Amino acid sequence: MSLYPPTPCSTSLSASSFPVAMPKTLVPLAWDAPKLLLLDQTCLPEQTRWLSYTQSEAVAEAITSMVVRGAPAIGLAAAFAMIFAFNEAAAIHSMALPCLQLLKEKADALKASRPTAVNLMWAVDKQLALAETLQNEPVEAISNALEANALRLLAQDQADNWQMGLYGAALLQANSRLLTHCNAGALATGGYGTALAVVRAAYAQGKCLKVYADETRPRLQGARLTAYELVAEGIPTTLICDNMAASLMQKGEVDAIFVGADRIAANGDTANKIGTYSLAVVAKAHQVPFYVVAPLSTFDVSLPTGESIPIEERHDSEVTEIEGVRLAPKGVSVYNPAFDVTPAALITGMITPVGVLQPDYNSSIAQAFKASAAAV
Amino acid sequence: MSLYPPTPCSTSLSASSFPVAMPKTLVPLAWDAPKLLLLDQTCLPEQTRWLSYTQSEAVAEAITSMVVRGAPAIGLAAAFAMIFAFNEAAAIHSMALPCLQLLKEKADALKASRPTAVNLMWAVDKQLALAETLQNEPVEAISNALEANALRLLAQDQADNWQMGLYGAALLQANSRLLTHCNAGALATGGYGTALAVVRAAYAQGKCLKVYADETRPRLQGARLTAYELVAEGIPTTLICDNMAASLMQKGEVDAIFVGADRIAANGDTANKIGTYSLAVVAKAHQVPFYVVAPLSTFDVSLPTGESIPIEERHDSEVTEIEGVRLAPKGVSVYNPAFDVTPAALITGMITPVGVLQPDYNSSIAQAFKASAAAV
Numbered sequence: 001m002s003l004y005p006p007t008p009c010s011t012s013l014s015a016s017s018f019p020v021a022m023p024k025t026l027v028p029l030a031w032d033a034p035k036l037l038l039l040d041q042t043c044l045p046e047q048t049r050w051l052s053y054t055q056s057e058a059v060a061e062a063i064t065s066m067v068v069r070g071a072p073a074i075g076l077a078a079a080f081a082m083i084f085a086f087n088e089a090a091a092i093h094s095m096a097l098p099c100l101q102l103l104k105e106k107a108d109a110l111k112a113s114r115p116t117a118v119n120l121m122w123a124v125d126k127q128l129a130l131a132e133t134l135q136n137e138p139v140e141a142i143s144n145a146l147e148a149n150a151l152r153l154l155a156q157d158q159a160d161n162w163q164m165g166l167y168g169a170a171l172l173q174a175n176s177r178l179l180t181h182c183n184a185g186a187l188a189t190g191g192y193g194t195a196l197a198v199v200r201a202a203y204a205q206g207k208c209l210k211v212y213a214d215e216t217r218p219r220l221q222g223a224r225l226t227a228y229e230l231v232a233e234g235i236p237t238t239l240i241c242d243n244m245a246a247s248l249m250q251k252g253e254v255d256a257i258f259v260g261a262d263r264i265a266a267n268g269d270t271a272n273k274i275g276t277y278s279l280a281v282v283a284k285a286h287q288v289p290f291y292v293v294a295p296l297s298t299f300d301v302s303l304p305t306g307e308s309i310p311i312e313e314r315h316d317s318e319v320t321e322i323e324g325v326r327l328a329p330k331g332v333s334v335y336n337p338a339f340d341v342t343p344a345a346l347i348t349g350m351i352t353p354v355g356v357l358q359p360d361y362n363s364s365i366a367q368a369f370k371a372s373a374a375a376v
Numbered sequence: 377m378s379l380y381p382p383t384p385c386s387t388s389l390s391a392s393s394f395p396v397a398m399p400k401t402l403v404p405l406a407w408d409a410p411k412l413l414l415l416d417q418t419c420l421p422e423q424t425r426w427l428s429y430t431q432s433e434a435v436a437e438a439i440t441s442m443v444v445r446g447a448p449a450i451g452l453a454a455a456f457a458m459i460f461a462f463n464e465a466a467a468i469h470s471m472a473l474p475c476l477q478l479l480k481e482k483a484d485a486l487k488a489s490r491p492t493a494v495n496l497m498w499a500v501d502k503q504l505a506l507a508e509t510l511q512n513e514p515v516e517a518i519s520n521a522l523e524a525n526a527l528r529l530l531a532q533d534q535a536d537n538w539q540m541g542l543y544g545a546a547l548l549q550a551n552s553r554l555l556t557h558c559n560a561g562a563l564a565t566g567g568y569g570t571a572l573a574v575v576r577a578a579y580a581q582g583k584c585l586k587v588y589a590d591e592t593r594p595r596l597q598g599a600r601l602t603a604y605e606l607v608a609e610g611i612p613t614t615l616i617c618d619n620m621a622a623s624l625m626q627k628g629e630v631d632a633i634f635v636g637a638d639r640i641a642a643n644g645d646t647a648n649k650i651g652t653y654s655l656a657v658v659a660k661a662h663q664v665p666f667y668v669v670a671p672l673s674t675f676d677v678s679l680p681t682g683e684s685i686p687i688e689e690r691h692d693s694e695v696t697e698i699e700g701v702r703l704a705p706k707g708v709s710v711y712n713p714a715f716d717v718t719p720a721a722l723i724t725g726m727i728t729p730v731g732v733l734q735p736d737y738n739s740s741i742a743q744a745f746k747a748s749a750a751a752v
Contacts, residue, residue, distance in 0.1 A: 045705040212711070215695065215704070217593060217617035223696070223704040231707045238709040239695055241593035243618040243651025247716040250653060275619025277626060281661045282654055319591065319615055320599070325699040328591075328599040329421040331607045333614040335588070340623040 026186040026229055028073045029080070031151060036080045038068045041187060045228035056085035056106050063113040063120070066219065070188020071262045071298055072157050075119030078110045079150040082127035085110065086146055087139075096135040103131055115310045116271055116339045117262035118300040123153060158191030160295045160353035168198030168258060168293055168351045175209040176202065176255040179245060182216045182273035183225035184260025184293065194293040195258035196229060198351065203235045210236040212254065216273060217242055218318040218336065242275050249286040257283050258351075261294040268344030268361025269306025270294075274337055280346035289348040296352060296372055299365060306341035314338050402562040402605055404449045405456070407527060412456045414444045417563060421604035432461035432482050439489040439496070442595065446564020447638045447674055448533050451495030454486045455526040458503035461486065462522055472511040479507055491686045492647055492715045493638040494676040499529060534567030536671045536729035544574030544634060544669055544727045551585040552578065552631040555621060558592045558649035559601035560636025560669065570669040571634035572605060574727065579611050586612040588630065590621055592649060594694040594712065618651050625662040633659050634727075637670040644720030644737025645682025646670075650713055656722040665724040672728060672748055675741060682717035690714050 025048050030037045036053040042065065043049050051067060053059050059081035062068055068077045085106035086099075093099040107124045114120060130149050134142045172178075178199055185196035192200055202208035211230055216222035223239055230237040240248065248254050257279060263271040270276070270292050283290040303309060316334035320327055328334075350357040350365075354372050357364040401424050406413045412429040418441065419425050427443060429435050435457035438444055444453045461482035462475075469475040483500045490496060506525050510518045548554075554575055561572035568576055578584035587606055592598035599615055606613040616624065624630050633655060639647040646652070646668050659666040679685060692710035696703055704710075726733040726740075730748050733740035 046702060213708075214619075215593070217591070217619060220703055223708075227708040228705045231705045236709070238711050239704050240711050241618070241650070241695060243590075243593060243654050244711060244713065244716075246654035246657055247650065247713060248711070250716070274617070274623065278619050278622035278654065278658055281622055282657050285657045285661065319617060322698045322703070323701040325701065326422065327596055327698070328615055329604045329607045332589075332599075332603040333612070335614050335616050335620060335624070337620065337623060340620075340626070 022186045022192065023232065026232060028068055028070065028187045029077050029190070031080055031147075031154070033147065036077065036084075038062055038077065039187070040067050041069055041225060042067055044187075044224050053081070054084060056081045056088060056110060059084065060110050060113040063110075069221070070183060071117035071119040071260065072189040072194065072295060073187070074114060074117055075123035075297060076150070076154055076157060076190050078120050079123040079127055079153050081110055082107065082124060082131075083143060083146045083150060086131055087143055090139045090143070100132060100135055104128065114312060116312045117298075119295075119297045122297045126153065154190045157189055157295065161189055161191035161193060161197040163353045164194060164293050164295070164351050165192055165197030165201035167356050168291065169201035169205050169207055171289075171291070171349070171356065172202050172207040172256060174207055176207055177210050177212070177253055178202065178208055179212040179214070179248070179254045179257045180226060181214040181222065181242070181257075181259050181276055181279055183221040183229070184258075185226055185229045187225050187229060188260060193229075194260040194295070196226065198258045198291075198293055199230070199235065200233070208235065210238060212238050212240055212245070212248060214242045214245055214275065214279070215239060216275060221273070242278070245279055246282045249282060249288050254288050256289045256291065258291045258293055261292050261298045262339055263309050264292070264294060264299045264350070264365070265303040265306045265309065266301040266362060266365060267305050268347060268350065268359070268365060269309070270342045270344070270347060271306060271309045271311065271339045272342065274340050277340040277342045280342040284346050290346060291349050291351055292347050293351040296354070296368065299369070301365065301369060306343065309341055311340070312338040396568075398562045398568065399608065402608060404444055404446065404563045405453055405566070407456055407523075407530070409523065412453065412460075414438055414453065415563070416443050417445055417601060418443055420563075420600050429457070430460060432457045432464060432486060435460065436486050436489040439486075445597070446559060447493035447495040447636065448565040448570065448671060449563070450490060450493055451499035451673060452526070452530050452533060452566050454496050455499040455503055455529050457486055458483065458500060458507075459519060459522045459526060462507055463519055466515045466519070476508060476511055480504065491688045493674075495671075495673045498673045502529065530566045533565055533671065537565055537567035537569060537573040539729045540570060540669050540671070540727050541568055541573030541577035543732050544667065545577035545581050545583055547665075547667070547725070547732065548578050548583040548632060550583055552583055553586050553588070553629055554578065554584055555588040555590070555624070555630045555633045556602060557590040557598065557618070557633075557635050557652055557655055559597040559605070560634075561602055561605045563601050563605060564636060569605075570636040570671070572602065574634050574667075574669055575606070575611065576609070584611065586614060588614050588616055588621070588624060590618045590651065590655070591615060592651060593618055597649070618654070621655055622658045625658060625664050630662075630664050632665045632667065634667045634669055637668050637674045638715055639685050640668070640670060640675045640726070640741070641679040641682045641685065642677040642738060642741060643681050644723060644726065644735070644741060645685070646718045646720070646723060647682060647685045647687065647715045648718065650716050653716040653718045656718040660722050666722060667725050667727055668723055669727040672730070672745065675745070677741065677745060682719065685717055687716070688714040
């Protein structure tokens, strides 16, 4: 069974109203040639600070330290960083092969900056393949092509966000109470978000009465970023601690859950921010629909199941300290996985730019990729 | 079905080794006549600060502000505060009836200091009933009787803790990996804790390999208090964010869960720290045994189910700020219930000082109260 919309969704936000510009304070990255600008998300919501990048290694560091985060956004940042990487390699090696070899090393460093979100590897590999194809062209031509391709990926992500928003909203009744985890918003993408694109479209269509935002420990992306985005747009938002979501579902206060994703295996198993799995188990117990919203770049069909998705473990201090204030005693051990894997069986549907996929995901994901390849 | 141990559990920690004194830094309250000393739990683990109380209203404020917290501990603090309340009332009214009337008002103020944990109401009512019984006695005799009764309740709580620890540990295999939520430890009781009494006994018997401590947002009692208690005693402890517990269970890393309780209805529905319900749902999905550990003073058999347990909602700032640092944008709404209710169906067993109760709880709880009344 797979729902694969044969016709565009009927919505009041038509594709013709695209693009709606996001306010600058909600845009995670911008290309200001020859610089990449990143909104420093570690300082939000208190401070809006843009940082400027011209080197690939510095962008890798920005990804690791979460200046930029969110699977699609780090993919895009890396796509732009590959322009720097190529220029750096070309400045050292005038010959095509040694230059490509060095570019590959720099690409590997970028890919290693965060291991779980596959959009990063996808975007870096796209750029690497392009450089390889053009290896006999002049340096400037290759650099320009990488720049044009990064800008195209950005535009595509924006269009995909918009489309996913419409598909997701089409699933909802009027005045739905939605819940989301982490930040799968404008700040996590090139445009309107994945899960929050659905929220935005639903709100515009009168289908979103309110949003419950999980604060999302340990990095508090829900409190710091999702609440910031939604409050900025006047969408009624209630912040909760992650452990309160079950209580809301028990009271019948949640009509649907939308989350983003960092990597989706061929069978639909989905790695996303830690806490997503817990939420999905609780949603199942309460029969609350649980949707994953992701562009095709988040799917890693090379993995048959979620078991082999690498899960990043981050530093203890993310759990034991907040803003430099120590919360736990010294001497305590910490387990701090940044992601977990939600089995496909707990996922009601997957909202992608090419339609809403339903179980069996092995089949519907394969079908989506086939259709997408045919459309290119 | 109810398991009601007919004989004492076989353990290496015998009742004869009771009491083991807790280190002073883990004792939440002490009676230093005519003062009540409270360990200020809002400052832990960074600072060990004792505050001195001589007025009932100040104790009520200490309960509200969580200087002292944990259902059994606030009950005990209130029992001592009733000595102050009586002395205050007697200083104003020499006649028995007006004095008792004022005492009742002060008792009500104490009971209103936190609405969910029923141990508070239980202890205050115990003291009130004693004062009423003795109303024709000299003031000093009543005051002394209240003092003796508070000390008796404290000693009883310590003995109950010890017994629950033994009953709980008897349920475990060697080298079990345990998980707990919030702080149901020494700091929450008069002695060794409820859930953490089980941990202590299990560790002493080689049945506890390690403890996972949920940090327990928003007040972080797990990070601040449980980790502090267990690290102080050298029990291997791993701190996790609440939303990571499901991931551990998914990996088969948790053998049993023990939590305390704030109020248990006649059918076994259990109010405890927010997040307990979520944990219980996830435990059920993974077939991890989920135990509630509580003295009889936590049971409110006047309530047929958990539906009518009042759930305290606390200030937004507990969620939006940590240590005065703002984490969320201004303008966001907050939902901050301090407790949730776990339906009896999710609870594997209830460890009480009179045995381990099992479903059907309506029957086993009634049986426990009957046996307890017969034993007095």
